[in-house]
Amino acid sequence: MDRDGLKKYFDVLELEINASINEIRNAYMLLKEVYGDPESIVTGPLADEMEDENHQDILDRLEEAYTRLIAAFDQDRGEPKRQLEKVLTDIDTYDGPALKKIRRRLKVDLNDMALATRIQVQHLINIEEENFTALPVRVYTRGFVANYARHLHLDEERVVSDYMTGFCRHEKDNNDDS
Amino acid sequence: MESLKGIWAVGGGKGGVGKSFIVSTIGTVLARRGNRVLLVDADLGGATLHHFLGMKRSVVSLSDFFDRGIDLKDLVSETSLPGLDFIRGHKSSLGSENVNYAQKNKFLRHLKQLAAEYLVLVDLGAGSSHNIIDTFLTADLMALVIVPEIIAVENMYSFLKNALFRKLVAGLGEIGRQHVLIDTWKRRHENGIKGFKGLISRMSNRDDEIGERIRREIENFRIHLIVNQARNNQEAMVGNAVKSVCLKYFGINTLYSGYVEHDEFISRCVNRRELYLESYPASRCAREIERLTDNLLTNRQISIIS
Ligand SMILES: Nc1ncnc2c1ncn2[C@@H]1O[C@H](COP(=O)(O)OP(=O)(O)OP(=O)(O)O)[C@@H](O)[C@H]1O
Ligand SMILES: [Mg+2]
Numbered sequence: 001m002d003r004d005g006l007k008k009y010f011d012v013l014e015l016e017i018n019a020s021i022n023e024i025r026n027a028y029m030l031l032k033e034v035y036g037d038p039e040s041i042v043t044g045p046l047a048d049e050m051e052d053e054n055h056q057d058i059l060d061r062l063e064e065a066y067t068r069l070i071a072a073f074d075q076d077r078g079e080p081k082r083q084l085e086k087v088l089t090d091i092d093t094y095d096g097p098a099l100k101k102i103r104r105r106l107k108v109d110l111n112d113m114a115l116a117t118r119i120q121v122q123h124l125i126n127i128e129e130e131n132f133t134a135l136p137v138r139v140y141t142r143g144f145v146a147n148y149a150r151h152l153h154l155d156e157e158r159v160v161s162d163y164m165t166g167f168c169r170h171e172k173d174n175n176d177d178s
Numbered sequence: 179m180e181s182l183k184g185i186w187a188v189g190g191g192k193g194g195v196g197k198s199f200i201v202s203t204i205g206t207v208l209a210r211r212g213n214r215v216l217l218v219d220a221d222l223g224g225a226t227l228h229h230f231l232g233m234k235r236s237v238v239s240l241s242d243f244f245d246r247g248i249d250l251k252d253l254v255s256e257t258s259l260p261g262l263d264f265i266r267g268h269k270s271s272l273g274s275e276n277v278n279y280a281q282k283n284k285f286l287r288h289l290k291q292l293a294a295e296y297l298v299l300v301d302l303g304a305g306s307s308h309n310i311i312d313t314f315l316t317a318d319l320m321a322l323v324i325v326p327e328i329i330a331v332e333n334m335y336s337f338l339k340n341a342l343f344r345k346l347v348a349g350l351g352e353i354g355r356q357h358v359l360i361d362t363w364k365r366r367h368e369n370g371i372k373g374f375k376g377l378i379s380r381m382s383n384r385d386d387e388i389g390e391r392i393r394r395e396i397e398n399f400r401i402h403l404i405v406n407q408a409r410n411n412q413e414a415m416v417g418n419a420v421k422s423v424c425l426k427y428f429g430i431n432t433l434y435s436g437y438v439e440h441d442e443f444i445s446r447c448v449n450r451r452e453l454y455l456e457s458y459p460a461s462r463c464a465r466e467i468e469r470l471t472d473n474l475l476t477n478r479q480i481s482i483i484s
Contacts, residue, residue, distance in 0.1 A: 014421075014422055014425060023481070023482070026481075026482040027482055030415060030418055030419065030422075030482050031422055033419075034419045034422060034423070040419070041326065041327065041328040041331055041416065042331055042416060042419040042420050042423055043423060044328050044331075044332075045328060045331055045332035045335055046335070046423065046427055048373065049372070049373035049374065049375070049427050049428075058426065
């Protein structure tokens, strides 16, 4: 979301541009009450300072700011979903190469992902390349994969189930060899 | 930890909102944290701060400063709390009108001298007279107390506008242009100026020199708001609402620093000559005063509660 571009709306609600959606809602509710209630003890003493239309102006601006900001938040939430639908059309099993393909189509950088998920980049690469021997034991790898899926807004359960099937098959083969 | 220094002033326009209570408790908190705190009861009309400190009589008071010319530093007495000192207010209410310009300036000069050694908390009287406003404007931290009631809110607005007006007159006075402001305000009806914000915007656009001054003075006019005697969340939110009005209608950016709820036990402590925070250290009020003090120190604010 282009928060700088929305600054004038944050200003109307008297918020910093990094405000959360909850702060936006709370500010809107409070200000609407303050300027919309003719009995308010806070605006009551201002009779000399303001005209009625002035009051209505403020209410209109509040309404506009709130609508715009909420729309921006909604769009943010809808965005990854819509993109995903396009990206997932030709995927039937979530193995390493599939995950890599999805990530690249979504233009997500591995370093950014590492930062957000707190998983080392090397582990993320190992997941995508299916370097199963270099990955940690099952519970940890499962956790990493779940985190990976969540970061890309994928169906976490399905991704984990698909991926771990491959991982376990490899584990089993290895054990049989020894 | 470095001991705090400087002057904090607590005003509010309306009488009985709790200025003295707030000053006494913030002072207690800061003294307990190891600061040397001096409370000055500058309520020249009706000094009552000593009641909140559990003190009966003290031999000396501000009367000795105004009537006999004794230095402020020689009027300091100790309270029962280590680190918390006190200068008692004028004893008779007759004197308040008689404080002249020279006396006021001397008073402010002495306050500043004491602020080199102490954190000085000044308890102002009710009203928006010049003496009160000038003392308020001298402070490094300016706080206004309101209660959730229309009269207190109205008086606070009036105090705020008067204080800023006076600050602008003084600021423009330094460049010899104060008469422009005074004239513009006097002729506001002819000039089609509605309200305070209209005056400010007219002045800001007048010319570069004045505009620049006005902007600077407003930027330095940093007011902390305190809501006292709140009985619920809704009443505490009056602080958020007043903050918004100050910004939208007067163009003044205030900080809502905290609220203190209504507590019957405060009066009880006064009657028993006990310090509230000593008798009820674990009360909700006590916690709110701690938080208020922290917010004043760090410029943090109360956010809107849903
Ligand atoms: N939070 C509170 N809850 C209940 N009572 C309070 C509270 N704060 C102050 N009071 C009571 O309200 C009365 C007025 O308080 P205080 O004297 O501090 O006000 P003030 O603003 O200093 O008044 P004045 O303008 O007369 O100096 C006192 O009786 C005090 O005990
Ligand atoms: Mg008082």
